[in-house]
Amino acid sequence: MRSCAARSIATGLMLTIPLLANSAAHRLDLPASVQQGALVIGHAEANASVQFDGRALHVGKDGTFVFGVGRDAPPKAQISVEYSDHSKRSVSLGVIKREYHIERVDGLPQHTVTPDPELSARIEREQAAVAETRKRDDEREDFLGGFELPIHGRISGVYGSQRIDNGTPKSAHMGLDVAAIEGTPIHAPAPGIVIFAATDLVLTGGTVLIDHGFGLSSSFLHMSKLDIKVGDHIERGQVIGNVGKTGRASGPHMHWGFNWFEQRLDPALLPGVQLK
The missing domain is CATH 2.60.40.10 (Immunoglobulins)
Incomplete structure (x- = not known):
């Protein structure tokens, strides 16, 4: 209720x-x-x-x-x-239709663009596990109160942008990045249940998914510390962990992704979110 x-x-x-x-x-x-x-x-x-x-x-x-x-x-x-x-x-x-920022980078060492087969296989397994978690479907309505920004700061990455490295299109950036000092607390944007928590994924490092009901979920990546575990019921504003630069991250920041099942949505467009 x-x-x-x-x-x-x-x-x-x-x-x-x-x-x-x-x-x-x-x-x-x-x-x-x-x-x-x-x-x-x-x-x-x-x-x-x-x-x-x-x-x-x-x-x-x-x-x-x-x-x-x-x-x-x-x-x-x-x-x-x-x-x-x-x-x-x-x-x-x-x-x-939206226009997205596309950055082309050439002359990179090829091994940095295409990882070795063993690492690629691990990345595929990890991404498949996260994708499977996003399929969760229940009738809770934790999203109805709207959302709030998990931390405030400089926007360092926007939804939809994409890099093309040595002519190879990389995955589009499916979230909102806010630059912050490592260790800054991250607050839950809305109530929910923790459905995924891991500390050492290759690409995303410390990773948390919170289910808000009706197929909606929030993803937090590159975290330095997790203060919650799978199955925890989370309240709006509750600290879920800390900003980090784990996984493949160039610096400390909060990455917030938002999902409707397999669809990756823009957190900046959510009701209640105010960017400064």
Whole structure:
């Protein structure tokens, strides 16, 4: 059960969303358009069935549903709803294309671009374990109170940017980086349950995933210390660990990623997050 305050905040968030479709008979509230990388919070009727691009979504007791549009999502997203009287409606949500920073770096030693087979195999295993964790799906609604920035500081990395090393495209940067002194406490952006915690991953070092319900999760990478363990219930603002530069990191910073299942979303676009 979430608190009355959380309910009020969630209601306030919903009221700020433009209505794409709303009728007295059957409710369907959505923004008219969203950016690539956005979390979308919609509202239908509590007993409705909602699908996003053919995928069934959880619908909360108050009709809330969520989904995410990825970094390279196409211009239209399809939302379909079936109500308790078996009537149906379908709407297309416009997705605004974003321009991402691309950095090309040539002349690097090739062994730094392509790791040896043994290390590559370990990286693949670790990434597969994290990806499997992101598939967790339950009906908790810890996200309804909105989110807050885990630490404040200089933004040193943005969502969607990408490097091309020696002509080889590297994975896009799927999160928000905030530069900070090593050891700075990191605070949970919203309540949730710890579903992954490891200290020594090759690429991401100290790594934590917190599940917020409905397929939404936060990822924290390169941490120097973890103060939580798998299964812990976390409150908003609780210290989960410290900023570090573990794994492949050029300096101490907080990396915050946000996920809707396999889709990697932009934390800067989350409701309640204010960048300074």
